Amino acid sequence: MQNRRSEQIRGSEQIRTEARLDLIRGSAARRRHDARTIAALTRNPGCNRRAVLDAAGVDKDGLSRHIGFAAPFGQSQFAIIRGNAFEARVRNDGGTDLLRLLADCLGFDLDPDGSPDDPPGGLTVVDLGASAEQAGGVRPAAENLADRLDRTVAALRPDPDGIVLVAHPLLALPVGGQDVHLEPDLLVIRPDGQFHVVEIKSFPVVDGQADGEKVAAAAVQAAVYVLALRRMLHAREVRPIDPPVPQGTVSHDVVLVCPRDFSNAPLATRVDVRRQLLGLEHQLTRLATIEALLDDLPADLTFDLAAGPDGAPTRPATELTTGLDLLDARYTPDCLSTCELAFRCRHEAAGRTAALGASVREDLGGIDTVTEALGLAHGTRPPAEDQAEAAERLRITARMYAEALAGAPHRPVGADG
Amino acid sequence: MSAISSYARALAAATGTAAPIATVRHVHLSERPLVLVPLTLAGEANAPLAALVGTSQADPTLLVVPQPRNRDLRFAFAADLAAIVLPHVLGFAADAEELANGSRAHDAPQLILPNPAGLAFLRLFGRSTRFRATDGDYAVPPSVPLLGRWLTFFAERAEIPGSSLARAVTDLLSLHWATGQSALEDANLAAAMGWIDPPPGRDGPTSARLAEDPAHSPPAGPTTDPGFDNDILAPAIAAYDAVTDPAALPTVLARLRDVLRGQLQPTWDLVWRALDLLRQLPPGASVAGRWETDRARYTGFHTYMAEEGLPQARLDGAVAAARRLNRIEQAQSAYDAERAFDDPLVMADHRVTGEAFQGTVVAVDRDRRVPNGRGKGRLVTRPLLTVRTEDPVRLTLGTRVVASSRRKQECLIVAIDSPGADNGAGADGGRSATGAALITLEAQSGMGRSAAPAPGSVPEAGETLCYSAVLADGVRSVAMPDAADTPWTHGGPPEPYEPNERDTAEVWD
Numbered sequence: 001m002q003n004r005r006s007e008q009i010r011g012s013e014q015i016r017t018e019a020r021l022d023l024i025r026g027s028a029a030r031r032r033h034d035a036r037t038i039a040a041l042t043r044n045p046g047c048n049r050r051a052v053l054d055a056a057g058v059d060k061d062g063l064s065r066h067i068g069f070a071a072p073f074g075q076s077q078f079a080i081i082r083g084n085a086f087e088a089r090v091r092n093d094g095g096t097d098l099l100r101l102l103a104d105c106l107g108f109d110l111d112p113d114g115s116p117d118d119p120p121g122g123l124t125v126v127d128l129g130a131s132a133e134q135a136g137g138v139r140p141a142a143e144n145l146a147d148r149l150d151r152t153v154a155a156l157r158p159d160p161d162g163i164v165l166v167a168h169p170l171l172a173l174p175v176g177g178q179d180v181h182l183e184p185d186l187l188v189i190r191p192d193g194q195f196h197v198v199e200i201k202s203f204p205v206v207d208g209q210a211d212g213e214k215v216a217a218a219a220v221q222a223a224v225y226v227l228a229l230r231r232m233l234h235a236r237e238v239r240p241i242d243p244p245v246p247q248g249t250v251s252h253d254v255v256l257v258c259p260r261d262f263s264n265a266p267l268a269t270r271v272d273v274r275r276q277l278l279g280l281e282h283q284l285t286r287l288a289t290i291e292a293l294l295d296d297l298p299a300d301l302t303f304d305l306a307a308g309p310d311g312a313p314t315r316p317a318t319e320l321t322t323g324l325d326l327l328d329a330r331y332t333p334d335c336l337s338t339c340e341l342a343f344r345c346r347h348e349a350a351g352r353t354a355a356l357g358a359s360v361r362e363d364l365g366g367i368d369t370v371t372e373a374l375g376l377a378h379g380t381r382p383p384a385e386d387q388a389e390a391a392e393r394l395r396i397t398a399r400m401y402a403e404a405l406a407g408a409p410h411r412p413v414g415a416d417g
Numbered sequence: 418m419s420a421i422s423s424y425a426r427a428l429a430a431a432t433g434t435a436a437p438i439a440t441v442r443h444v445h446l447s448e449r450p451l452v453l454v455p456l457t458l459a460g461e462a463n464a465p466l467a468a469l470v471g472t473s474q475a476d477p478t479l480l481v482v483p484q485p486r487n488r489d490l491r492f493a494f495a496a497d498l499a500a501i502v503l504p505h506v507l508g509f510a511a512d513a514e515e516l517a518n519g520s521r522a523h524d525a526p527q528l529i530l531p532n533p534a535g536l537a538f539l540r541l542f543g544r545s546t547r548f549r550a551t552d553g554d555y556a557v558p559p560s561v562p563l564l565g566r567w568l569t570f571f572a573e574r575a576e577i578p579g580s581s582l583a584r585a586v587t588d589l590l591s592l593h594w595a596t597g598q599s600a601l602e603d604a605n606l607a608a609a610m611g612w613i614d615p616p617p618g619r620d621g622p623t624s625a626r627l628a629e630d631p632a633h634s635p636p637a638g639p640t641t642d643p644g645f646d647n648d649i650l651a652p653a654i655a656a657y658d659a660v661t662d663p664a665a666l667p668t669v670l671a672r673l674r675d676v677l678r679g680q681l682q683p684t685w686d687l688v689w690r691a692l693d694l695l696r697q698l699p700p701g702a703s704v705a706g707r708w709e710t711d712r713a714r715y716t717g718f719h720t721y722m723a724e725e726g727l728p729q730a731r732l733d734g735a736v737a738a739a740r741r742l743n744r745i746e747q748a749q750s751a752y753d754a755e756r757a758f759d760d761p762l763v764m765a766d767h768r769v770t771g772e773a774f775q776g777t778v779v780a781v782d783r784d785r786r787v788p789n790g791r792g793k794g795r796l797v798t799r800p801l802l803t804v805r806t807e808d809p810v811r812l813t814l815g816t817r818v819v820a821s822s823r824r825k826q827e828c829l830i831v832a833i834d835s836p837g838a839d840n841g842a843g844a845d846g847g848r849s850a851t852g853a854a855l856i857t858l859e860a861q862s863g864m865g866r867s868a869a870p871a872p873g874s875v876p877e878a879g880e881t882l883c884y885s886a887v888l889a890d891g892v893r894s895v896a897m898p899d900a901a902d903t904p905w906t907h908g909g910p911p912e913p914y915e916p917n918e919r920d921t922a923e924v925w926d
Contacts, residue, residue: 072629074643077651079460204462206544207731262462262545333599350622356426357599363423370430377424396809397424397769404761405440 026304122162129168365390430597543568701759771811826863
């Protein structure tokens, strides 16, 4: 009884939260979280502004443009074309080549009895995504997320006689109290019930080395999928797989398929994402739940751009910035590469030491503003009790900087400040 | 970051202009640098799109690949680039001095790129061209693999701390100035220059914001602005692809060259302006010595190319990799030490952390002689100096230190008498906020061979000196085995490297 009652309360709270988030978003279509935005969110888990706007699915790009801080995120059509061409190449001929690549990479035997030149036996390919629709597949035109999730859950079964490749499955993961839907490129299910996440990326691997940042981003993205899949397989939340897959395990080894060297030939690389998983799980539990954040906000807060008949926003920009001011942002320079609102937050953070970088802030003794740090350094501001040590060090630094400049044989350019 | 540079960033943020963090120039600048501003096609693996290249600001050469996905056009670009780069690079070798262990050119070529991503382009472009075959399928002109080997040489030298053979301008700027923005934002050349040398009537923040707008200031590459790609470049390339009548080709090519020059020219001008700015600083005392090493490496590679000339392997073997790592570490420690000795502003950083101290000599025991410790009652000269300093010293007894103005003389710290020593803060040679510390040093070397120190070889009372414990790491690492004796733990002896089919054959489709 007790249980059912608390479930009912939770249910009604969820509905209330949904309604609040819908109001915050306004009339625009909902922007969905994806693995990238989750990865970005976990990089800066203390940013409530981002948490609320993402949970509500606000179009941050349109918002930042309207208030005069347009984000510099565009994608070149050349990059899109190359990405699509590479993915198509990887998937051609029904996945047989891809399967060989994965078998080599993950070290499983395709068909122990047959010769390596025979086509592998027992391969099932299920495509649950947009390409199935294009191919005149079974996907209904206006399929809702729940149906798609159902089809995914039904497809996530090992085949004792062979390998199952599932393309574009739909996964669900709770983030900050909201269910987020994710679409990995590919899953491999081995006969013994072991799942692997496969990501197809179009950045090249030259002589076994790739751009470190891109690999890191791909690894975090894949880790988000591993986490979602694990929760679906094992935890009784969001959308448990029913009936359960008894031997089902999701490997922490994911596979990145990238072009090799300067060609278009695919190369599969196994990447261990245990470290990323630890980080993700830690950050996801730290994420303040949306309900708690919403409680502190005015009930009528909305970021509706009130698009006119021509699609252009009609809402005064000042109303939107007033709204943004109610949401605490935690700006760091890293935000510039991940968040559409970063220019606005940077503007607000002007004069703060954190805007110069975390290590600069630390070097300045953790003092919050530039003015305060310089005041302490130049002795024009008395240090608070807990600032004594930082102030001492700042004073020494300022003295040595001045001494070194004064003693310089040549007056450096720009030293007249 | 460091205390000094972070403080300088705060100063810059408060004043709206960059603050200096160096009083001398720590890099060699060639009279005639070869500047290269490359652009690549988005999404492709280091596919060149265009480049401005040349040794004088007034006279750059524009190279364009009208369809970057076309393999033949890519290598035609490589051949064009080789025709400019190779004569310049090879030209310095003829004028050389003969030394005991070979020859060394009097000067060497210097490559300047806008940013680290430009250097990465250099490395990858070297990799994609150095193995190309000059006969058979997809043959390329002989200059293409040669260019690849030289670009690879430059890209590898660029990883050695203190080398000036190939440098990125943004790195050079942030070595000498702190801006009022984050290091991440400094990677934008135009933004960094906006802080350091804003146009008249504008302050740092305003020019940096303008610099971030691709419409106002195109990115320094090699990645192009997506907006430019979608709105301008894509139609221009499509027009090129659609040409069927050869008579229409010149117009279409001219259009492509125009739009690409528009993206490249601002960066080109910024690079030269930055070089001019850096030239205004006098070179540090040890810059010439490091450039001498660069000249020797250049000459060595030139000789190797003339004699054997095999392309660099795709991957280093275990022994080669360990040696290289070792070289990088030693170069780093020597570079750090030299920069501090050359520049009081760099030294100031070590003084803040207590690894260096500046003070006045208050007492000298010039003729002190002590047993040499090897018996037989022989005595060696070991003068004692006492230095009074107000710096927050954090050095321990027995530490080796060297003064910036007496670099040949190594001293040992033999006593530290600081006012804070007895209230518990003195375990590390501590200090107090009020008093000065007295540090006693024993001079070990640099006094000549006779019993009494040579005149002037020992500091005198009243002299102001700056002693630093940040010294070049003279310790040799354990000798590496020969490549042929690589232990099995490291994969065993590598196959002797020979360029093979696998290197040259490249799946292209």
